[in-house]
Amino acid sequence: QKEVEQNSGPLSVPEGAIASLNCTYSDRGSQSFFWYRQYSGKSPELIMSIYSNGDKEDGRFTAQLNKASQYVSLLIRDSQPSDSATYLCAVSGGTSYGKLTFGQGTILTVHP
Amino acid sequence: DTAVSQTPKYLVTQMGNDKSIKCEQNLGHDTMYWYKQDSKKFLKIMFSYNNKELIINETVPNRFSPKSPDKAHLNLHINSLELGDSAVYFCASSGRGYTIYFGEGSWLTVV
Numbered sequence: 001q002k003e004v005e006q007n008s009g010p011l012s013v014p015e016g017a018i019a020s021l022n023c024t025y026s027d028r029g030s031q032s033f034f035w036y037r038q039y040s041g042k043s044p045e046l047i048m049s050i051y052s053n054g055d056k057e058d059g060r061f062t063a064q065l066n067k068a069s070q071y072v073s074l075l076i077r078d079s080q081p082s083d084s085a086t087y088l089c090a091v092s093g094g095t096s097y098g099k100l101t102f103g104q105g106t107i108l109t110v111h112p
Numbered sequence: 113d114t115a116v117s118q119t120p121k122y123l124v125t126q127m128g129n130d131k132s133i134k135c136e137q138n139l140g141h142d143t144m145y146w147y148k149q150d151s152k153k154f155l156k157i158m159f160s161y162n163n164k165e166l167i168i169n170e171t172v173p174n175r176f177s178p179k180s181p182d183k184a185h186l187n188l189h190i191n192s193l194e195l196g197d198s199a200v201y202f203c204a205s206s207g208r209g210y211t212i213y214f215g216e217g218s219w220l221t222v223v
Contacts, residue, residue: 034211043202043214044155086153099145099168099214102155 003027003096006089006103013110019076021087021106026070029094033065033072036088038105044088048074079110114176115139116215120204124221125193131219132189133156143167144186145204146178155202161186193222 013019021035032051036044040049048063049070050072056063062075072091086107088108090100124156125131137144145168146158161180162169175191186203203215 038153043217046211051212082172088155098162099157099160101157105121105153105155 002103003101004089004091004103006087006106008104008106010109011108012110013079013080015081015110015112017079017110019079019083019108019110021074021076021089021108023072023074023089023103024070025072025089025091025101027091027094027096028067030070030091031093032094033063034090034092034100035061035063035072035074036090036102038086038088040085069101076108079108081110081112084109104107114198116203116205116213118201118215118218120218121216122219122221124223127193127195127222128187129193130191131193131220132187133201133203133220134185134187135215136185137203137213137215138184139203139205139207139213141205141207141213142183143206144180144183145206146186146188147202147204147214149200149202151199158201159188175199190220193220195222198222 035048038044050063050065060077064073086105088105089103116137140210143162145160149155157179158172164180181187200217204212208214
C-alpha cells in the first residue's frame with residue numbers, strides 16, 4: 001500500500017463547477033497535511049495546510065480532514081481554467097517525521 | 113528576491129559525468145531538503161539537513177552526495193551520472209513548522 005494515495009486523474013470539470021480532490025494516507029501517526037499545486041514546468045506551491053479534523057476554508061479552497069478514515073480532501077469552488085494543474089497531497093509526522101511524503105498527484109483540467 | 117534559488121535550471125550531460133546543483137535560501141530557515149521528481153511526477157525526498165547536519169538520508173545511491181556549508185546553502189553533487197538520474201531535482205527549505213517552500217527546480221537530462 002502506498003503511503004499517500006491519490007487518484008491520478010485526469011479530473012476534468014467545467015468552469016464554475018466544484019472540483020473535488022481526494023487523498024488517503026496509511027500512517028495513523030501522520031499529523032500535518034498539505035495540498036500543493038504544481039503547474040507544468042513549475043515547482044510545487046503550497047495552497048492549503050490542515051492539522052485537525054474538520055474543514056478549513058481559504059477563499060475558493062476548502063481542505064477537509066478525517067483522521068479516523070485517514071482521508072484528506074481539497075474542494076475548489078467556482079473552478080477556473082487557471083486552476084488547471086497537478087494537485088499534490090502531502091503528509092508529515094509519524095513515519096514521515098521531519099519530511100513531507102507526497103502522493104502521486106491528481107491532474108485537474110478546468111475547461112471553459 | 114527568490115526565496116529558494118537553485119542553479120542551474122537546466123542541465124544536459126553525458127553518462128558518466130559528475131555534476132553539481134547549488135541551492136540557497138534567504139528565508140532564514142534551519143532545514144533544507146533535496147527532493148527528486150521523476151517522469152511520472154512522483155516527488156520523493158532524498159536528503160534533509162538541519163543547521164548543516166544531515167538528518168534524513170533516504171535510500172539514495174551513494175553517487176549522490178549533499179553538502180551544506182552553512183544553513184542557507186545545500187548543494188547536491190552527483191558522480192558517474194546514469195540515464196536513470198534524469199529527473200527534476202527540487203531544493204526546498206522549512207522553518208519551525210512543516211511548511212516547505214520549494215525552489216524552481218533543476219531539470220537534469222542524462223544522455
